[in-house]
Every structure is written in C-alpha cells, then in structure tokens.
Amino acid sequence: MNLLEVTNLSKQYGHDLLALQNISFSVQNGEFVAVIGPSGAGKSTLLRCINRMIDPTDGEVVFDGVQMSKLKKNELRMQRRKIGMIFQHYNLVSRLTVIENVLHGRLGYKSTFAGIVSHYGKDEKKQAFEIIEMLGLTEQVYKRCDQLSGGQKQRVGIARALIQNPRMMLCDEPIASLDPSASKVIMDYLRNISTKLGITCLVNLHQVDVALNYADRIIGVNKGKIVYDGPPNLTPEEVYMIYGSAAGDLIFDVGGQHAS
C-alpha cells in the first residue's frame, strides 16, 4: 500500500497566484524521493500541504490511510507526530541545549502540562541519547545550539524529527545553507534513515546533482505543476524541461555530468 497518496492538490494564494495546480503522485513506504525545481515553483508549499502546515485549496492528501483534510485539531496533531520535518534554517531553539531541542520532538506525545514543565520519561530520554549518539553528537549533548556549526545544527534537526518515531520525513532544502562536506554528511544520514530505518523521505532540493545521486525517484516541479516523475536518470532535455530554458547551461552541465 502507498504510504502517501496526493490527488489533484491545488493551492491558490489570493486571487490569481496558483502555487500548486492539480498535483498528483503517490509515495511508497521506504522510498527516497527528491523534489526538484526552480525557486518559487511550489516545492515548499507542496511539502507543507502534506502535513497541513498550509491548508490546500483543493485536492486530497491521504497519509498512512488517513484523509488529512478531514482531521480535527487534535487528530491532526496525532497525525503530525508521524511526520518529521527538517528545514533549511534548522529552526532549533538556539538558547536551549542539544538534548532539550531533541526532546522537543516528543512534545506531540505528551500532555500539555508535562510538555510545559519538560517532564520526559526515562525511555524517551534513553532514546534521545541513542539517536544523538547515532548522529555523532554525543560530545555536544549539553551545548547550547547557538554554539554549533551548521552541519551539527542540521543533525540536531534530524534527531528531533527521528525521536517522533516518524513514518515519513519531509525535508525542506536540508542542505541549502551548508558547505559541500557537511551537505554530504547530512545527505548520507538521510539516505541511511530511509534505507536502514525504512522511513520514507521526501526531500526538496536545489542541487540537481545531489538529487540524482541520492534519490530513488525524482519529481520535477515547475510553476506549480509536476513536469517529471520518474527514476533518477534524467536526460539534459528533461532537466531543461524542469528548470525552463532560461536556466541555461549551468544546470545542464551539472545535471549532465552526473546523469551520465
């Protein structure tokens, strides 16, 4: 069965700005899907429509057998726990320590009061330390997040998502602010999470070469429409189609080099 089923999804801002038009696709359990496309194509909107951080104007998202649009406030919270999210700017509480930020991923499982006073169970803390160790952050556990490097912050972001025990990860430009070596580390972790833990990953990317290297499948988005959906061996013509001819030779070089 498909973990995620998106049908005829549309999002309209104001009167005439169509961010998404009739998007349909489905994602299987454990798949690693990269969404590529030019800036403003609607990649971020698409990702946020899946867990209803943005409410779609039209269409349906079925995640794990549940129709997302039908959910009430509390049911939506329950459903969101199964979806981890990773961001370009990490979105950590920079004044708190690594372990405190990681445990934030458990808030959805807690009562309001337990969440307010940071009362976490023994097994939750144990799991947090295990995930932190897995991501190589053991030395940083008690450091404040504003003292970390970009790559470390993103790993904290991944840890915070993993402790939710998610079925799926939505990653919005996870490596856009990182240098090449940190980018590789992060992408390797995400790939491992998908392969070893069987967590589905839906990753927005700007780097065509990275997408082609890591993903099982590529979804190309342009002007709010899916223009490519298939295996990661795009021809230069298909890269042109996704990015528009105006993007020029730069993308062609990058894409062509790795696609061959």
Added chain:
Amino acid sequence: MNYLDSLEALRTQFPSYKSGVTLHNYSIKKVTKASIVMRITLLSLVILTVYGFYTFDYKDIRIIDAITQALTTFKTMFTQPRFNHFNFGQGVYQVAVTLGLTFLTTLIGAFIALFLGLFAAQNLSSTVVSNAIKSFVAVIRAIDTVLWVLIFAVAAGLGSVAAVIGMTFHTIGYLIKAYSESFEELDPGVIEALRGSGANWWQIVFQAVIPSSATSLLSWTFMRFEINYAVAVAMGAAAGAGGIGFELFMAGNHYYDLREVGLITYFILSVAIVLELVSIRLKLRLNTH
C-alpha cells in the same frame, strides 16, 4: 589615469550614469528644501527664546542672587546631609517599604503581562485578539502612572492600596507592549517546526517562545522595576503610600529640613545604583549561561 579622469571616462562610457556630486562643488551636505526649512525653524526658535527671557516679568528677584541662593541650598543639601527626625535603621526600613511597593507592583504586573502579552503577540494569537489587547493597552499607557493612582484613590482612598493598584495597572500596560514585541521577534520557523511535530500552543510557548525571549523579558522587567522604584518614591509623597518618599515629603514640605532632604536623596540614589548593578549582573549571567 587619476581618479577624476577615470570618473569622466566612466561618464562618457555610460551616459546614463549620473552622480549626485558635481565635480566642481565639494559641499558635503546637499542643500534641499527640507534643510532650509529646518534652519529657519531653529533660528526662529532661538530668537523667540532670547526675546522671551528678555521680556519676562522678574518682579523684584535679581537673577544673579537667585542663582547664588539656589546653589547655597544645594550645597547645604548635598554636603551636609544629617539625620534629624529618624535614624539610620528607620531610614533603611523606609527604603525597604518603598522597595516592597516597587517589587509587589512589578511582580504582579509582570505575571499578568506575561499571559496577556502572549495573546497580544501577533505571531501567537489571532489578529482580532492581538489588536484588541494592544489598543486597550495603548490607552492605559497614555495616562501617567501617577494619574492612575489618583484615579484609583477615588475608590480606595489615598494610601498604599491605591498606589499598588494604580502602579500595577500602568506596569501591566507597559510590560504587555514590551513583552509582546519581544515575542514577535521570535523566528517563525521555530514555531513552525514544533507545530509540525504535533506540539500544542502552550507547549510551544513554554518550550520555545519564553526560552528564546528570556533575556529580553528580564531586561524589560528590570527597566520597569527601576521606573516603579522612582514612581514608588513619588507615590510616598503624592499619594501617602508611605516609605522613603513620605519621609522626603515630610522633610521637605513639613520641616523644611534641607540636610535631611539631602540625606534621603543619597539613600534613594544608592539603592538605585545597587539595583542597576544587580540588573547588569543578572543579564550577563543569563546571556552567558
């Protein structure tokens, strides 16, 4: 090729390029209509001030004598401070009463403002609620603390009760604005991240919003504490709220004891300095924690 030549070359190459500075006029300020109006305004104010002083009705006070006498008074006040109607212990007690009034009003005000500030912050609340609270609070702040005390004195009578209620009232108004603006500075991505993981509003507030803005909240609260200290001194005199302000009022208005007025001023000042030092220390500690 020197600089001017290269600039000329640039101009011939790009005729559309227009520099704001012409080559033969090296004035640093540009003379505009606004600057001329500003100069005329300042000049006329100077003329009016001089004319005003010249045409004052000074009665039979001679200005030189008056200034000398004022200086003598100041000298007596601040170089010969002396206890007359109370001793050091009682002085400390009266300062403690004033500090108690300050502490109580700041604490109650901060507690209430913290919650209302959350609902007044645009990123945490609905636009309607936020605007309603903000405009209501703007009205409270528009009226001075002393006036609020006097307004509440109508119901509670002059004294400490009116002072506490009135001062708390204005403190709430002030701190709601300060707190809500601190909350609004929070990175919206952080809220999005926690909301996306299933956290609810109160959890987000206590786990992300308040930790992120803690330094700012503390520094605003201290700012208000200092303001409230000054107001509490004034309230002792104006509203009969007791404390060192009342002693100051008695020494000045009742006994006309300049030396004691000077002494009380030193008392008040030294406490204010200690408060300032404590607040600097606390902020440093919170920042480097």
